[in-house]
Amino acid sequence: EDxxxxxxxxxxxxxxxTVTLNCSYEVTNFRSLLWYKQEKKAPTFLFMLTSSGIxxxxxxxxSILDKxxxxxxxxxxxxxxxxxxxxxxxxxxxxxxxxxxxxxGTKLSVKP
Amino acid sequence: xxxxxxxPSHQVTQMGQEVILRCVPISNHLYFYWYRQILGQKVExxxxxxxNEISEKSEIFDDQFSVERPDGSNFxxxxxSTKLEDSAMYFCASTTSGGEYNEQFFGPGTRLTVL
Numbered sequence: 001e002d003x004x005x006x007x008x009x010x011x012x013x014x015x016x017x018t019v020t021l022n023c024s025y026e027v028t029n030f031r032s033l034l035w036y037k038q039e040k041k042a043p044t045f046l047f048m049l050t051s052s053g054i055x056x057x058x059x060x061x062x063s064i065l066d067k068x069x070x071x072x073x074x075x076x077x078x079x080x081x082x083x084x085x086x087x088x089x090x091x092x093x094x095x096x097x098x099x100x101x102x103x104x105g106t107k108l109s110v111k112p
Numbered sequence: 113x114x115x116x117x118x119x120p121s122h123q124v125t126q127m128g129q130e131v132i133l134r135c136v137p138i139s140n141h142l143y144f145y146w147y148r149q150i151l152g153q154k155v156e157x158x159x160x161x162x163x164n165e166i167s168e169k170s171e172i173f174d175d176q177f178s179v180e181r182p183d184g185s186n187f188x189x190x191x192x193s194t195k196l197e198d199s200a201m202y203f204c205a206s207t208t209s210g211g212e213y214n215e216q217f218f219g220p221g222t223r224l225t226v227l
Contacts, residue, residue, distance in 0.1 A: 034215060042203060042218040099168055100216065102155040
């Protein structure tokens with residue numbers, strides 16, 4: 001059965017801390033891995049990773065994929081209260097339609 | 113910036129009633145999706161739609177569900193006879209291509225409450 005597992009499920013840190021969120025997967029015919037940030041409603045896109053070892057970076061956020069060990073990490077440095085959200089990992093798999101299978105998410109709370 | 117829109121934002125219905133959830137995907141997108149998220153659980157794939165037909169559907173998407181693109185802009189999800197367990201947030205998403213190099217853009221969701 002295809003699955004995406006995220007850890008930890010929740011995390012509480014203080015502003016300025018650095019956090020690492022984990023995502024491991026087992027899917028048939030992996031195509032790409034995506035990270036989303038979900039605050040109140042719709043998931044908003046952060047990164048898409050298709051190749052191993054190439055870091056994607058956007059400001060204080062970065063992510064990398066390891067296709068051999070079947071996992072990805074999302075790093076957030078110098079966290080701010082605005083980073084508080086649920087971070088979703090999703091894997092695009094299978095045929096040509098690009099359907100996504102999601103993990104349960106990591107709920108990050110950043111305290112002032 | 114173009115975005116996916118969904119209406120209504122919240123729908124309350126009685127068990128057994130039919131509901132139609134509406135989505136307007138981004139205008140040049142070709143692939144459309146419905147996902148749902150039961151409170152406290154993960155986002156789950158329901159169905160993908162391309163070229164006016166269903167491309168793939170999950171085991172959740174049974175005979176009570178149907179999708180339609182009635183005109184050039186709307187993409188709807190119909191639940192024929194709602195059950196209590198259909199209560200969830202329903203997200204519509206769209207993308208230009210189904211391939212691995214395109215992100216899916218999500219709408220803000222419709223919260224469906226079945227009483």
